[in-house]
Amino acid sequence: MTKIAPSILSADFSELNDQIKKIEEGGADLVHLDIMDGHFVPNITFGPPVIKQLRKVTDIPFDVHLMIDKPERYIKDFAQAGADIITVHQESTIHLHRVIQQIKNEGIKAAVALNPSTPLNEIEYVIDDLDMVLIMTVNPGFGGQSFIPQMKDKIKKLKEMINSKGLDIDIQVDGGIKLNNIEEIRDCGANVFVAGSAIFKSDNIVETTKKFKEI
Numbered sequence: 598m599t600k601i602a603p604s605i606l607s608a609d610f611s612e613l614n615d616q617i618k619k620i621e622e623g624g625a626d627l628v629h630l631d632i633m634d635g636h637f638v639p640n641i642t643f644g645p646p647v648i649k650q651l652r653k654v655t656d657i658p659f660d661v662h663l664m665i666d667k668p669e670r671y672i673k674d675f676a677q678a679g680a681d682i683i684t685v686h687q688e689s690t691i692h693l694h695r696v697i698q699q700i701k702n703e704g705i706k707a708a709v710a711l712n713p714s715t716p717l718n719e720i721e722y723v724i725d726d727l728d729m730v731l732i733m734t735v736n737p738g739f740g741g742q743s744f745i746p747q748m749k750d751k752i753k754k755l756k757e758m759i760n761s762k763g764l765d766i767d768i769q770v771d772g773g774i775k776l777n778n779i780e781e782i783r784d785c786g787a788n789v790f791v792a793g794s795a796i797f798k799s800d801n802i803v804e805t806t807k808k809f810k811e812i
């Protein structure tokens with residue numbers, strides 16, 4: 598199933614409540630929450646207390662993308678704050694298998710993200726345990742960057758890997774996803790689309806979310 602996950606990184610934080618209501622009205626399937634620590638990526642965003650407050654605003658599942666070093670330290674905090682899916686970066690932890698088990702032990706969905714330069718074989722021995730794989734289509738840290746074209750081949754290869762193992766796992770893409778490239782990326786095998794600037798910097802958040810849903 599195709600899902601749209603607007604990333605609030607590009608939202609107007611002074612009216613976050615209202616902006617989330619708009620993506621809800623537009624039919625968003627997930628709210629994508631980008632957590633950055635100033636170490637794993639150069640940028641800093643927000644943490645569990647903000648997610649806990651936002652949980653009161655909407656019932657849309659929370660897709661929490663952790664761009665933090667040693668995410669094992671914070672899995673419980675994010676799960677208790679209201680995360681429905683937690684994504685950790687392969688590059689952010691030495692003990693990836695253990696972190697995935699930690700997430701699953703919280704009773705929520707587990708996903709692993711790969712930076713553009715990280716090969717797919719890094720997840721070969723954990724993929725059976727995952728609900729979703731996130732192919733970063735930009736280098737993580739900032740909204741508004743351009744889609745890296747080489748990632749189309751990576752998405753196709755991931756799809757083949759998933760099919761060859763007979764698994765049923767979502768393929769998420771994050772970074773530079775726009776209305777004018779989403780179809781070709783979907784055709785490569787992706788089915789969960791994060792869009793930050795394309796939705797929140799558009800003239801009409803509700804209508805743009807709807808357009809993404811229609812594709």
Ligand code: DX5
Nearest residue numbers: 604737738740741773793794
């Ligand atoms: C980047 C974040 C993205 C970001 C995408 O590190 O993980 O979720 O919000 O922004 P756009 O859609 O503007 O590329």
Ligand code: ZN
Nearest residue numbers: 604631662771
């Ligand atoms: Zn993200």
